[in-house]
Amino acid sequence: MKPGYYLLFLVLILTLGCNQQSYNKTASGIKTTIDSTVVEIQFFTPGIVRVIKSLPGETVEKKSLSVIKEAEKVSFKVSESDNIISLVSDVLTVKVNSKTGTVSYLSASGDALLSEKAGSVAFIPFNDAGNETYSVKQSFSLNPDEAIYGLGILQNGKMSQRNQQVHMVQNNTWDFSTFFQSVKGYGVFWDNYSPTDFTDNEAGTEFASVVGDCIDYYFMYGKNADGVVAEMRNLTGKVPMFPLWTYGFWQSRERYKTQDETVGVVEKYRELGIPLDGIIQDWQYWGDNYHWNGMSFLNPGFPEPQKFVDDVHQLNAHLIISIWSSFGPETPQYRELDEKGMLMNFQTWPQSGKEGWPPDMNYPSGVRVYDPFNPEARDIYWKYLNEGLFSLGIDGWWMDSTEPDHLDFKPEDFDNKTYLGSFRKVRNAFPLETVKGVYEHQREVSSDKRVFILTRSGFAGQQRYGSNVWSGDLYSSWDALRNQIPAGLNFTLTGNPNFNSDIGGFFAGAYNKSWNDGTAASNPLFQELYVRWLQYGVFTPMMRSHGTDLKREIYYFGKQGEPIYDAIASAINLRYSLLPYIYTTSWNVTNNNSSFMRALVMDFPTDKSVWNMNNEYMFGQSLLVAPVLNAQYTPEKILKGDEMSGWNKGSAKTKEGYPLIDFTEVKSSAVYLPAGTAWYDFWTNEKFDGGQVISKETTINTTPVPVYVKAGAILPIGPKVQYATEKTWDSLEIRIYEGADGEFILYEDENDNYNYEKGVYSTISFNWNNADKTLTIGKRNGEFPGMLAERNFNIVLASKNKAKGNEIASQPDKIVTYSGEEIVVKF
Incomplete structure (x- = not known):
């Protein structure tokens, strides 16, 4: 061959070679540059794929806060044809368009699951507190009728999260996880902790985050909802078991003001023969706001802390206690953390050193939030918690304000420095790291007492840290009650199974009216709402009565033989009769990646009638629960408010007259029984075919909640x-x-x-x-x-x-x- 022809032949071979392989194969996938974007595909398991996108020349070194799984060694094949790079495992086919960079996902049988939207990748230069980085976003294309679930605890009443925009910044009553799963059996976890907008409309389904050195998300195919939950927990952590006693009934109030009052509540329940396993001591046992969260009993109402704990235990009950993510300036924790630069500086609760509302800003509290992203700060937090409270035998932790509370927000507050960069960069993972510090430290010092944390905020992966998330300081209203069902179910579908709410709502608001005997709890409007909320609470992972304004203990609702008292007692006793079922379900959650509260789509995915059903659910594998979510005996009080107006109680306690209510009247509720199985009425054992709506007669007490087996x-x-x-x-x-x-x-x-x-x-x-x-x-x-x-x-x-x-x-x-x-x- 002549030299000229030989050179031409080499150029042709090299050109063909480049056309045939436009990527580099790695140990777990491929890496390629397409349209000025570096795209890396990594198989974590045969059914989980990580996608990382960055700009050429940028160094991406990211350690996930949520993902703890290391990539497995996965057998896969790579090929390229017609500008499509295909990666095939036993479970998934991933296709990358080498012209547009679009990534799409198919099942092993070839069914289309999800595709990125072409041209939707964006890297927008952003200065994050002096660090030059990017705002990032990525859109996906979903089928028009495709239902998706997750995103966290959302107070929007929706089951499927299509056709909406959600601004994701952790707050008191909305908790966010940047994750959704589809009725098609796949899930997407957007691994970013900065303020993020989720948008779903005709243009696509998009995650857009304020800060991101790269786009980083995980696609997982579980084939069904349980499979997706299992994959998410495989990625971000399994669920440890709680003790049996946590599944009993819990009484709480904002707040018991002395140790005698707290112990007295337990004594009264024992005297009445009403089951109780836990009592909660809320804030201010530490004294004043300048000693906020001091983790020690400086309040004169708690003169003998050890006796306090022992008295509760001798009554065969358990005590959990309020701790926060912030400290007052007169506490040793504050001083030590401040010296080490481990406190952030923005307005948080409480604002004033004086009690009462509105806050008197002439006496600022000086309370500051600590940096839980710093491992040394977490060590300091536990040191004082262990010495001050755990050593007394406290049974669990009520970790309040783990969002944390952020009042009088200013954009520059996000510039606060944390151990991992700006507060903006890691904002939504604050609850994850806060809870992590307590869980890991308690596990290090004790294996005899399972960690139990009740907390007000959550993020992806938090299920691995022994935490049960409640839905925040809700207003007492029927709307709020109705919202709790889809809120809890969507949170469950992110992989976090432990959810509860303040039974009755935290702020009583318009229900805070005295009635007849002068006690607000005897107001029939609140009685009906409270009882229906309590009956729903029977079928949640934690049954916990709590709130301000009105006392919620059973003896404020009358006496034995009266409908409301008997309804409360009946609900609590029902909970205890189900403990063998609930505790076994807890094991299934830990061992088999199951869930307590199960959206009906989890068990009946082929019944499209349940895809967007927001008022019924399965509790465990056997019980269909259809709570009564509308007032049947009294008019509803419609009230909207927020935390600030809630604390401004003013002169709410006024008498208000209503006709006498006959709570013994028989009412009815419509219940849909999913197709594919027969159902038994739990109360009567009457049998029904599935796939139909039936009318269920109910009372406030004798057959209170429509439950079907x-x-x-x-x-x-x-x-x-x-x-x-x-x-x-x-x-x-x-x-x-x-x-x-x-x-x-x-x-x-x-x-x-x-x-x-x-x-x-x-x-x-x-x-x-x-x-x-x-x-x-x-x-x-x-x-x-x-x-x-x-x-x-x-x-x-x-x-x-x-x-x-x-x-x-x-x-x-x-x-x-x-x-x-x-x-x-x-x-």
Whole structure:
């Protein structure tokens, strides 16, 4: 070959080579530059893909705060054809358009899942407190009728989060996770912690963040909602178990002002025979605002802290206590953190050193928020918490204001420096890091007491830190109650299963009117709202009564034999009867990535009637809950407000007359029963086919909440108790709902400590064969100290003549003695 032809041949070969491979293959995917954007695709698992986009010449070194998983070694193939680079694993096909840079995702069978919107990548120069960086955004194209869920705790009443814009900056009543999942079985986690706008409209579905050195998101394909939740937890952390006692009833108030008052509430519940497992001590036990969050009992109303804790424990109850993310200037924590430059400087709660509202700014409190992104600051926080409170035997933490409270906002407040850069850069991850500090430190010093944190804000990954997030300082209104169902369900669908709300709403507002006997809690308008909220609370991961303005303890609502008192007692007792079911569900959450509160789309994805249903849900795998969410006996009070107006109580307590209300009247609610299964009325055992709307008669008490049990369900009912561990489960009632095969695996352990992580627990399987009418109780697996070696199971086939709601059936169909070996029970 002549030299000229040889040179031409080499150029042709090199050109063809470049056309054939416009990317570099890496150990986990590919890296390529397209249209002035560096695009990197990384397989974390066969079903999880990370996408990083940056500008040429930029060095991207990012350590995620949410993602803790290391990329697995994934087998995948790469090919290129017609400007499309394809990466194929056993679960996913990822296609990158080498002309436009658009990334799209398909299932292994070729079904289109999601695609980026062409030309939607944006890097906009941004000066972040002196650091030259970018604002970033990315849009996706969804099908017009595609339902999506997640984004956090949103007080918008919506189930599917299509066709809206959400400005994501953590606040008191809206908690954000930059994650959504689709009814098509995939999820997207936008790994950014700065203020972010989520927008969904005809132009696309977009995340846009104020600060980002790069675009960084994860696509995961779980095939269904449970699978997506599992993938999100695989990526950001599993859920540790809470102690059994956390699933009992909790009483709280803003606030108990002395230790005698707090202990007295527990004593009164014991005297009345009303079950109670926990009492919460809210703020100001530390004294004044200058000693804010001092983590010590300086208030004269708490002269004997150790006796305080011991008195609660001797009543077989547990105590959790309020701690904050900020400190007053007279506390040693403040001084130590301030000396090390670990305090931020913006207006937070409380603003005034004097109590009362409005704040007297002539006496500024000087309270400042600490930097939880700094590991040394987290060490200091725990040092004082351990010495001042944990050493007394406090059982758990009420971590308030973990957004944190940010009052009188100024844009330059975001310029505050944290250990990881500007406050702006990491703003939304503040609750994640705050809770992390307490969880990790307590785990280091104790394995005998499981960490339990009740907190007011959450972010992606927080489920791994033993936290239950409540929905903030809500106003008492029926609208607020209605909003809690989709708020909790969407939060659950981000992978965070632990959600609760202030039962009755925090600010009583227009309901703060005295009635007849002079107590505001006897106002029938509030009574109806409170009871319906409480009945909904039975079917949430934490059942907790709390609020200001009105006292919520049962004895302020009348006495035994009166409808409202009896309704409250009935709801609390129902909760305790379900503890074996709830605790087993807790194990399924930890061990099998399940969820407590389940949007109906999770279990019935082919029934399009439930895709946007915001007023019903499954609690665990078996119970369909349709709370009464509208006033039936009294007029609704429509009230909108915020935290500032809520504290401005003024002269709200005035008498207001209404006609006498007959709470014994029978009302009705419409309930949709999802298609694909039959359903039993929990209260009557009447059987219904799915796929229809029925009318359910209700009262305030005797059949209070429409609850339906799925055919094939096996439901354990626990004994009547005053606290969760008062009695062993040696004579459980096992209810079987015929009509389909079913399985239930009863989980038991020591009820607290972390020995379950070492396999110290037992499981007993119950399998129902509907065709043979046979129940097989399997061989017990595992053991633990204190385990029942022998017990009875009272087997009940659900039928109308045995319907007793939450009471133990007096005439079981079979009583079997179980010693750990398999038993077959034939009906």
